[in-house]
Amino acid sequence: MGSNHGCSANEIFEGQIHLYKHLYAHVLDSMSLKWMIELGIPDIIHNHHQPITLPELASTLQIPLTKVRGVQSLLRYLAHCGFLQIVRIHHHTEEKEAYALTAASQLLLKGSDLSLAPMVELLTKPHAVHAWSQLKKWTYEDDLTLFDVSLGSNLWDFLGKNPENNKLFNESMASDSQMMNLALRGCNWVFEGVESIVDVGGGTGTTARAICDAFPNVKCTVFDRPQVVENLSGTNNLRYVGGDMFESIPKADAVLLKLILHDWNDNDGKKILENCKEAISDKGKRGRVILIETVINEGQDEHGLTGLKLAMDVRMTCLLNGKERSEEEWKKLFMDAGFQSYKIYPLTGYLSLIEIYP
Structure with missing residues:
Protein backbone atom coordinates (compact mmCIF):
# COMPACT_ATOMS: atom_id res chain seq x y z
CA MET A 1 0.00 0.00 0.00
CA GLY A 2 1.08 3.55 -0.67
CA SER A 3 2.06 5.91 2.12
CA ASN A 4 1.74 9.67 2.50
CA HIS A 5 4.67 9.67 4.99
CA GLY A 6 2.60 11.52 7.55
CA CYS A 7 1.44 14.22 5.12
CA SER A 8 -2.18 15.03 4.46
CA ALA A 9 -3.53 14.85 0.92
CA ASN A 10 -3.56 18.66 0.75
CA GLU A 11 0.09 18.81 1.80
CA ILE A 12 0.95 16.25 -0.90
CA PHE A 13 -0.84 18.36 -3.51
CA GLU A 14 0.99 21.49 -2.31
CA GLY A 15 4.24 19.57 -2.62
CA GLN A 16 3.33 18.63 -6.18
CA ILE A 17 2.69 22.29 -7.04
CA HIS A 18 6.02 23.29 -5.51
CA LEU A 19 7.87 20.56 -7.42
CA TYR A 20 6.25 21.31 -10.78
CA LYS A 21 6.76 25.05 -10.37
CA HIS A 22 10.52 24.59 -10.06
CA LEU A 23 10.70 21.79 -12.62
CA TYR A 24 9.00 23.82 -15.36
CA ALA A 25 10.65 27.11 -14.41
CA HIS A 26 14.16 25.59 -14.64
CA VAL A 27 14.14 25.85 -18.42
CA LEU A 28 11.14 28.04 -19.18
CA ASP A 29 12.22 31.10 -17.17
CA SER A 30 15.58 31.51 -18.86
CA MET A 31 14.48 30.37 -22.31
CA SER A 32 11.45 32.66 -22.41
CA LEU A 33 13.80 35.57 -21.68
CA LYS A 34 16.10 34.36 -24.46
CA TRP A 35 13.08 34.19 -26.80
CA MET A 36 12.01 37.69 -25.78
CA ILE A 37 15.44 39.14 -26.57
CA GLU A 38 15.94 37.21 -29.82
CA LEU A 39 12.65 38.55 -31.16
CA GLY A 40 13.47 42.05 -29.92
CA ILE A 41 10.16 42.32 -28.05
CA PRO A 42 11.36 44.82 -25.39
CA ASP A 43 12.71 47.10 -28.14
CA ILE A 44 9.50 46.78 -30.19
CA ILE A 45 7.38 47.80 -27.20
CA HIS A 46 9.77 50.63 -26.34
CA ASN A 47 9.76 51.96 -29.91
CA HIS A 48 5.96 51.69 -30.03
CA HIS A 49 5.89 54.49 -27.40
CA GLN A 50 2.86 52.96 -25.70
CA PRO A 51 1.64 49.51 -24.62
CA ILE A 52 1.27 47.19 -27.60
CA THR A 53 -1.61 44.84 -28.33
CA LEU A 54 -1.10 41.23 -29.35
CA PRO A 55 -2.31 41.82 -32.96
CA GLU A 56 0.07 44.80 -33.28
CA LEU A 57 2.99 42.76 -31.98
CA ALA A 58 2.12 39.78 -34.17
CA SER A 59 1.94 42.06 -37.20
CA THR A 60 5.28 43.70 -36.41
CA LEU A 61 6.96 40.31 -36.00
CA GLN A 62 5.07 38.80 -38.97
CA ILE A 63 4.05 35.83 -36.86
CA PRO A 64 2.03 33.06 -38.57
CA LEU A 65 -1.58 32.94 -37.38
CA THR A 66 -1.01 29.42 -36.08
CA LYS A 67 1.61 30.72 -33.61
CA VAL A 68 -0.23 33.75 -32.22
CA ARG A 69 -1.82 31.72 -29.42
CA GLY A 70 1.59 30.36 -28.45
CA VAL A 71 3.09 33.84 -28.41
CA GLN A 72 0.23 35.01 -26.21
CA SER A 73 0.92 32.15 -23.83
CA LEU A 74 4.58 33.14 -23.52
CA LEU A 75 3.72 36.81 -23.04
CA ARG A 76 1.21 35.95 -20.33
CA TYR A 77 3.83 33.84 -18.52
CA LEU A 78 6.41 36.64 -18.79
CA ALA A 79 3.85 39.07 -17.38
CA HIS A 80 3.19 36.72 -14.47
CA CYS A 81 6.97 36.63 -13.82
CA GLY A 82 7.17 40.44 -13.77
CA PHE A 83 8.84 41.02 -17.15
CA LEU A 84 5.74 42.55 -18.75
CA GLN A 85 2.71 44.39 -17.48
CA ILE A 86 -0.73 43.65 -18.90
CA VAL A 87 -2.80 46.84 -19.13
CA ARG A 88 -6.11 47.89 -20.66
CA ILE A 89 -6.01 50.57 -23.35
CA HIS A 90 -8.56 52.25 -25.63
CA HIS A 91 -7.84 51.23 -29.21
CA HIS A 92 -10.09 52.49 -32.03
CA THR A 93 -13.01 53.09 -29.62
CA GLU A 94 -12.52 49.62 -28.10
CA GLU A 95 -10.85 48.66 -24.83
CA LYS A 96 -8.16 46.08 -25.47
CA GLU A 97 -5.46 44.22 -23.60
CA ALA A 98 -1.90 45.41 -24.22
CA TYR A 99 1.63 44.75 -22.99
CA ALA A 100 3.93 47.31 -21.36
CA LEU A 101 7.52 47.06 -20.14
CA THR A 102 8.45 46.77 -16.47
CA ALA A 103 11.66 47.82 -14.72
CA ALA A 104 13.01 44.30 -15.31
CA SER A 105 12.27 44.18 -19.05
CA GLN A 106 13.68 47.68 -19.54
CA LEU A 107 17.01 46.08 -18.64
CA LEU A 108 16.63 43.94 -21.78
CA LEU A 109 16.57 46.87 -24.22
CA LYS A 110 19.55 46.28 -26.50
CA GLY A 111 20.40 49.94 -27.02
CA SER A 112 20.22 50.92 -23.36
CA ASP A 113 23.30 51.88 -21.33
CA LEU A 114 21.98 49.57 -18.61
CA SER A 115 21.09 46.65 -20.88
CA LEU A 116 21.63 43.19 -19.40
Whole structure:
Protein backbone atom coordinates (compact mmCIF):
# COMPACT_ATOMS: atom_id res chain seq x y z
CA MET A 1 0.00 0.00 0.00
CA GLY A 2 1.08 3.55 -0.67
CA SER A 3 2.06 5.91 2.12
CA ASN A 4 1.74 9.67 2.50
CA HIS A 5 4.67 9.67 4.99
CA GLY A 6 2.60 11.52 7.55
CA CYS A 7 1.44 14.22 5.12
CA SER A 8 -2.18 15.03 4.46
CA ALA A 9 -3.53 14.85 0.92
CA ASN A 10 -3.56 18.66 0.75
CA GLU A 11 0.09 18.81 1.80
CA ILE A 12 0.95 16.25 -0.90
CA PHE A 13 -0.84 18.36 -3.51
CA GLU A 14 0.99 21.49 -2.31
CA GLY A 15 4.24 19.57 -2.62
CA GLN A 16 3.33 18.63 -6.18
CA ILE A 17 2.69 22.29 -7.04
CA HIS A 18 6.02 23.29 -5.51
CA LEU A 19 7.87 20.56 -7.42
CA TYR A 20 6.25 21.31 -10.78
CA LYS A 21 6.76 25.05 -10.37
CA HIS A 22 10.52 24.59 -10.06
CA LEU A 23 10.70 21.79 -12.62
CA TYR A 24 9.00 23.82 -15.36
CA ALA A 25 10.65 27.11 -14.41
CA HIS A 26 14.16 25.59 -14.64
CA VAL A 27 14.14 25.85 -18.42
CA LEU A 28 11.14 28.04 -19.18
CA ASP A 29 12.22 31.10 -17.17
CA SER A 30 15.58 31.51 -18.86
CA MET A 31 14.48 30.37 -22.31
CA SER A 32 11.45 32.66 -22.41
CA LEU A 33 13.80 35.57 -21.68
CA LYS A 34 16.10 34.36 -24.46
CA TRP A 35 13.08 34.19 -26.80
CA MET A 36 12.01 37.69 -25.78
CA ILE A 37 15.44 39.14 -26.57
CA GLU A 38 15.94 37.21 -29.82
CA LEU A 39 12.65 38.55 -31.16
CA GLY A 40 13.47 42.05 -29.92
CA ILE A 41 10.16 42.32 -28.05
CA PRO A 42 11.36 44.82 -25.39
CA ASP A 43 12.71 47.10 -28.14
CA ILE A 44 9.50 46.78 -30.19
CA ILE A 45 7.38 47.80 -27.20
CA HIS A 46 9.77 50.63 -26.34
CA ASN A 47 9.76 51.96 -29.91
CA HIS A 48 5.96 51.69 -30.03
CA HIS A 49 5.89 54.49 -27.40
CA GLN A 50 2.86 52.96 -25.70
CA PRO A 51 1.64 49.51 -24.62
CA ILE A 52 1.27 47.19 -27.60
CA THR A 53 -1.61 44.84 -28.33
CA LEU A 54 -1.10 41.23 -29.35
CA PRO A 55 -2.31 41.82 -32.96
CA GLU A 56 0.07 44.80 -33.28
CA LEU A 57 2.99 42.76 -31.98
CA ALA A 58 2.12 39.78 -34.17
CA SER A 59 1.94 42.06 -37.20
CA THR A 60 5.28 43.70 -36.41
CA LEU A 61 6.96 40.31 -36.00
CA GLN A 62 5.07 38.80 -38.97
CA ILE A 63 4.05 35.83 -36.86
CA PRO A 64 2.03 33.06 -38.57
CA LEU A 65 -1.58 32.94 -37.38
CA THR A 66 -1.01 29.42 -36.08
CA LYS A 67 1.61 30.72 -33.61
CA VAL A 68 -0.23 33.75 -32.22
CA ARG A 69 -1.82 31.72 -29.42
CA GLY A 70 1.59 30.36 -28.45
CA VAL A 71 3.09 33.84 -28.41
CA GLN A 72 0.23 35.01 -26.21
CA SER A 73 0.92 32.15 -23.83
CA LEU A 74 4.58 33.14 -23.52
CA LEU A 75 3.72 36.81 -23.04
CA ARG A 76 1.21 35.95 -20.33
CA TYR A 77 3.83 33.84 -18.52
CA LEU A 78 6.41 36.64 -18.79
CA ALA A 79 3.85 39.07 -17.38
CA HIS A 80 3.19 36.72 -14.47
CA CYS A 81 6.97 36.63 -13.82
CA GLY A 82 7.17 40.44 -13.77
CA PHE A 83 8.84 41.02 -17.15
CA LEU A 84 5.74 42.55 -18.75
CA GLN A 85 2.71 44.39 -17.48
CA ILE A 86 -0.73 43.65 -18.90
CA VAL A 87 -2.80 46.84 -19.13
CA ARG A 88 -6.11 47.89 -20.66
CA ILE A 89 -6.01 50.57 -23.35
CA HIS A 90 -8.56 52.25 -25.63
CA HIS A 91 -7.84 51.23 -29.21
CA HIS A 92 -10.09 52.49 -32.03
CA THR A 93 -13.01 53.09 -29.62
CA GLU A 94 -12.52 49.62 -28.10
CA GLU A 95 -10.85 48.66 -24.83
CA LYS A 96 -8.16 46.08 -25.47
CA GLU A 97 -5.46 44.22 -23.60
CA ALA A 98 -1.90 45.41 -24.22
CA TYR A 99 1.63 44.75 -22.99
CA ALA A 100 3.93 47.31 -21.36
CA LEU A 101 7.52 47.06 -20.14
CA THR A 102 8.45 46.77 -16.47
CA ALA A 103 11.66 47.82 -14.72
CA ALA A 104 13.01 44.30 -15.31
CA SER A 105 12.27 44.18 -19.05
CA GLN A 106 13.68 47.68 -19.54
CA LEU A 107 17.01 46.08 -18.64
CA LEU A 108 16.63 43.94 -21.78
CA LEU A 109 16.57 46.87 -24.22
CA LYS A 110 19.55 46.28 -26.50
CA GLY A 111 20.40 49.94 -27.02
CA SER A 112 20.22 50.92 -23.36
CA ASP A 113 23.30 51.88 -21.33
CA LEU A 114 21.98 49.57 -18.61
CA SER A 115 21.09 46.65 -20.88
CA LEU A 116 21.63 43.19 -19.40
CA ALA A 117 20.63 41.49 -22.64
CA PRO A 118 24.23 40.23 -23.19
CA MET A 119 24.09 38.50 -19.80
CA VAL A 120 20.90 36.66 -20.78
CA GLU A 121 22.44 35.69 -24.13
CA LEU A 122 25.58 34.39 -22.41
CA LEU A 123 23.83 32.29 -19.78
CA THR A 124 21.43 30.74 -22.29
CA LYS A 125 24.11 29.64 -24.75
CA PRO A 126 23.86 25.86 -25.45
CA HIS A 127 27.17 25.07 -23.74
CA ALA A 128 26.09 26.94 -20.60
CA VAL A 129 22.70 25.23 -20.42
CA HIS A 130 24.06 21.76 -21.23
CA ALA A 131 26.63 21.93 -18.45
CA TRP A 132 23.90 21.66 -15.79
CA SER A 133 22.78 18.29 -17.13
CA GLN A 134 26.13 16.92 -15.94
CA LEU A 135 25.63 17.56 -12.21
CA LYS A 136 25.65 13.87 -11.27
CA LYS A 137 28.92 13.23 -13.10
CA TRP A 138 30.40 16.43 -11.63
CA THR A 139 29.59 15.20 -8.11
CA TYR A 140 31.98 12.26 -8.44
CA GLU A 141 34.78 13.96 -10.41
CA ASP A 142 37.38 15.13 -7.91
CA ASP A 143 38.13 18.86 -8.21
CA LEU A 144 36.65 19.23 -11.71
CA THR A 145 34.16 22.00 -12.53
CA LEU A 146 30.95 21.51 -14.46
CA PHE A 147 32.67 23.10 -17.44
CA ASP A 148 35.58 20.65 -17.09
CA VAL A 149 33.09 17.80 -17.16
CA SER A 150 30.86 19.10 -19.96
CA LEU A 151 33.36 20.98 -22.17
CA GLY A 152 36.58 19.18 -21.39
CA SER A 153 38.24 22.41 -20.23
CA ASN A 154 37.76 25.17 -17.68
CA LEU A 155 35.87 28.34 -18.57
CA TRP A 156 38.97 30.47 -19.15
CA ASP A 157 40.58 28.00 -21.56
CA PHE A 158 37.26 27.58 -23.36
CA LEU A 159 36.91 31.34 -23.82
CA GLY A 160 40.50 31.62 -25.00
CA LYS A 161 39.81 29.13 -27.78
CA ASN A 162 36.38 30.50 -28.76
CA PRO A 163 36.59 34.18 -29.79
CA GLU A 164 32.83 34.56 -30.33
CA ASN A 165 32.00 33.28 -26.86
CA ASN A 166 34.85 35.32 -25.38
CA LYS A 167 33.42 38.46 -27.01
CA LEU A 168 29.96 37.74 -25.59
CA PHE A 169 31.48 37.02 -22.17
CA ASN A 170 33.25 40.40 -22.18
CA GLU A 171 30.08 42.15 -23.35
CA SER A 172 28.05 40.54 -20.57
CA MET A 173 30.64 41.50 -17.94
CA ALA A 174 30.62 45.05 -19.32
CA SER A 175 26.82 45.17 -19.08
CA ASP A 176 26.99 44.03 -15.46
CA SER A 177 29.64 46.68 -14.79
CA GLN A 178 27.22 49.35 -16.00
CA MET A 179 24.88 48.33 -13.17
CA MET A 180 27.76 48.63 -10.70
CA ASN A 181 28.63 52.04 -12.13
CA LEU A 182 25.08 53.18 -11.42
CA ALA A 183 25.55 52.16 -7.79
CA LEU A 184 29.05 53.65 -7.55
CA ARG A 185 27.77 57.10 -8.52
CA GLY A 186 26.63 57.46 -4.93
CA CYS A 187 29.94 56.18 -3.54
CA ASN A 188 32.41 58.82 -4.71
CA TRP A 189 33.86 58.88 -1.21
CA VAL A 190 35.43 55.48 -1.95
CA PHE A 191 37.87 57.07 -4.41
CA GLU A 192 38.59 60.30 -2.52
CA GLY A 193 42.30 60.68 -1.78
CA VAL A 194 43.16 57.97 -4.31
CA GLU A 195 45.63 59.03 -6.98
CA SER A 196 45.93 55.69 -8.76
CA ILE A 197 43.78 52.58 -9.00
CA VAL A 198 44.06 49.18 -10.68
CA ASP A 199 40.85 47.49 -11.81
CA VAL A 200 41.82 43.81 -11.71
CA GLY A 201 39.81 41.76 -14.16
CA GLY A 202 38.44 45.06 -15.46
CA GLY A 203 37.60 43.66 -18.90
CA THR A 204 37.09 46.32 -21.54
CA GLY A 205 37.27 49.13 -18.97
CA THR A 206 33.62 50.05 -18.44
CA THR A 207 34.07 50.80 -14.74
CA ALA A 208 37.55 52.32 -15.14
CA ARG A 209 36.25 54.83 -17.69
CA ALA A 210 33.46 55.81 -15.30
CA ILE A 211 36.04 56.39 -12.55
CA CYS A 212 38.20 58.43 -14.94
CA ASP A 213 35.22 60.58 -15.90
CA ALA A 214 34.30 61.22 -12.27
CA PHE A 215 37.90 61.70 -11.09
CA PRO A 216 40.03 63.09 -13.96
CA ASN A 217 43.12 63.27 -11.73
CA VAL A 218 43.03 59.56 -10.87
CA LYS A 219 45.30 57.31 -12.94
CA CYS A 220 43.41 54.12 -13.80
CA THR A 221 44.89 50.83 -14.96
CA VAL A 222 42.70 48.04 -16.33
CA PHE A 223 44.50 44.77 -15.63
CA ASP A 224 43.17 41.64 -17.34
CA ARG A 225 44.17 38.63 -19.42
CA PRO A 226 46.33 39.67 -22.40
CA GLN A 227 43.76 38.46 -24.94
CA VAL A 228 41.12 40.72 -23.32
CA VAL A 229 43.09 43.97 -23.42
CA GLU A 230 45.53 43.55 -26.31
CA ASN A 231 43.54 45.62 -28.83
CA LEU A 232 42.21 48.27 -26.44
CA SER A 233 43.41 51.88 -26.45
CA GLY A 234 43.81 54.00 -23.35
CA THR A 235 43.70 57.74 -22.69
CA ASN A 236 45.75 60.22 -20.68
CA ASN A 237 44.61 58.74 -17.38
CA LEU A 238 43.57 55.24 -18.48
CA ARG A 239 45.82 52.42 -19.58
CA TYR A 240 45.38 48.72 -20.26
CA VAL A 241 47.86 46.13 -18.99
CA GLY A 242 47.80 42.42 -19.71
CA GLY A 243 49.00 39.93 -17.15
CA ASP A 244 48.19 37.28 -14.57
CA MET A 245 46.80 38.32 -11.18
CA PHE A 246 48.26 35.16 -9.66
CA GLU A 247 51.74 36.37 -10.58
CA SER A 248 51.64 40.07 -9.70
CA ILE A 249 49.41 43.16 -9.84
CA PRO A 250 50.54 46.67 -10.91
CA LYS A 251 51.21 49.00 -7.99
CA ALA A 252 48.59 51.63 -7.11
CA ASP A 253 46.95 53.41 -4.20
CA ALA A 254 43.92 51.15 -4.50
CA VAL A 255 43.08 47.84 -6.11
CA LEU A 256 39.51 47.22 -7.30
CA LEU A 257 38.15 43.68 -7.60
CA LYS A 258 34.61 43.51 -9.02
CA LEU A 259 33.10 40.03 -8.74
CA ILE A 260 36.54 38.45 -9.05
CA LEU A 261 37.10 36.57 -5.81
CA HIS A 262 33.82 34.66 -6.02
CA ASP A 263 35.29 32.89 -9.08
CA TRP A 264 37.96 31.27 -6.92
CA ASN A 265 38.32 28.99 -3.90
CA ASP A 266 39.89 30.22 -0.66
CA ASN A 267 43.45 29.20 -1.53
CA ASP A 268 43.32 31.03 -4.87
CA GLY A 269 41.49 33.98 -3.30
CA LYS A 270 44.21 34.24 -0.65
CA LYS A 271 46.91 34.36 -3.33
CA ILE A 272 45.07 37.09 -5.27
CA LEU A 273 44.63 39.17 -2.11
CA GLU A 274 48.28 38.71 -1.14
CA ASN A 275 49.25 40.13 -4.54
CA CYS A 276 46.80 43.00 -4.00
CA LYS A 277 48.41 43.70 -0.63
CA GLU A 278 51.83 43.76 -2.27
CA ALA A 279 50.53 46.19 -4.92
CA ILE A 280 49.49 48.74 -2.26
CA SER A 281 52.27 47.95 0.24
CA ASP A 282 54.06 51.31 -0.01
CA LYS A 283 50.96 53.55 -0.15
CA GLY A 284 50.47 54.12 3.57
CA LYS A 285 46.99 55.14 4.71
CA ARG A 286 45.85 55.58 1.10
CA GLY A 287 46.42 51.90 0.39
CA ARG A 288 43.28 49.79 0.26
CA VAL A 289 41.61 47.00 -1.65
CA ILE A 290 38.03 47.58 -2.76
CA LEU A 291 35.82 44.57 -3.38
CA ILE A 292 32.39 44.42 -4.97
CA GLU A 293 30.97 41.06 -3.99
CA THR A 294 28.00 39.22 -2.56
CA VAL A 295 27.77 38.75 1.20
CA ILE A 296 25.44 35.93 2.20
CA ASN A 297 23.27 36.98 5.16
CA GLU A 298 20.89 34.09 5.74
CA GLY A 299 18.31 35.01 8.35
CA GLN A 300 18.85 38.74 7.76
CA ASP A 301 18.10 39.25 4.07
CA GLU A 302 14.64 38.94 2.55
CA HIS A 303 13.85 35.35 1.53
CA GLY A 304 13.97 36.01 -2.22
CA LEU A 305 17.30 37.86 -1.95
CA THR A 306 18.79 35.00 0.05
CA GLY A 307 17.57 32.63 -2.65
CA LEU A 308 19.40 34.65 -5.32
CA LYS A 309 22.63 34.67 -3.29
CA LEU A 310 22.42 30.93 -2.64
CA ALA A 311 21.75 30.30 -6.34
CA MET A 312 24.83 32.39 -7.18
CA ASP A 313 26.83 30.27 -4.73
CA VAL A 314 25.70 27.11 -6.53
CA ARG A 315 26.76 28.60 -9.88
CA MET A 316 30.18 29.68 -8.63
CA THR A 317 30.84 26.40 -6.82
CA CYS A 318 29.77 24.09 -9.64
CA LEU A 319 30.96 26.03 -12.68
CA LEU A 320 34.23 27.48 -11.39
CA ASN A 321 35.10 25.87 -8.03
CA GLY A 322 34.51 29.33 -6.58
CA LYS A 323 32.08 30.40 -3.86
CA GLU A 324 29.93 33.17 -2.48
CA ARG A 325 30.82 33.96 1.12
CA SER A 326 29.25 35.03 4.40
CA GLU A 327 30.82 37.87 6.38
CA GLU A 328 32.63 35.38 8.61
CA GLU A 329 34.08 33.64 5.54
CA TRP A 330 35.17 36.96 4.06
CA LYS A 331 36.78 37.99 7.36
CA LYS A 332 38.78 34.75 7.56
CA LEU A 333 39.97 35.16 3.96
CA PHE A 334 41.10 38.74 4.63
CA MET A 335 42.97 37.82 7.80
CA ASP A 336 44.60 34.79 6.16
CA ALA A 337 45.90 37.08 3.38
CA GLY A 338 47.49 39.39 5.97
CA PHE A 339 44.96 42.24 6.11
CA GLN A 340 44.13 43.90 9.42
CA SER A 341 40.62 45.32 9.04
CA TYR A 342 37.66 45.72 6.72
CA LYS A 343 34.35 47.56 6.32
CA ILE A 344 31.23 46.38 4.47
CA TYR A 345 28.73 48.78 2.87
CA PRO A 346 25.52 48.01 0.93
CA LEU A 347 25.88 48.76 -2.78
CA THR A 348 23.13 47.23 -4.95
CA GLY A 349 20.24 44.95 -4.13
CA TYR A 350 22.50 41.90 -3.88
CA LEU A 351 26.06 43.26 -3.92
CA SER A 352 28.12 44.86 -1.20
CA LEU A 353 31.15 47.14 -1.33
CA ILE A 354 33.97 45.97 0.97
CA GLU A 355 37.06 48.00 1.84
CA ILE A 356 39.99 46.05 3.28
CA TYR A 357 43.11 47.60 4.77
CA PRO A 358 46.64 46.20 5.25
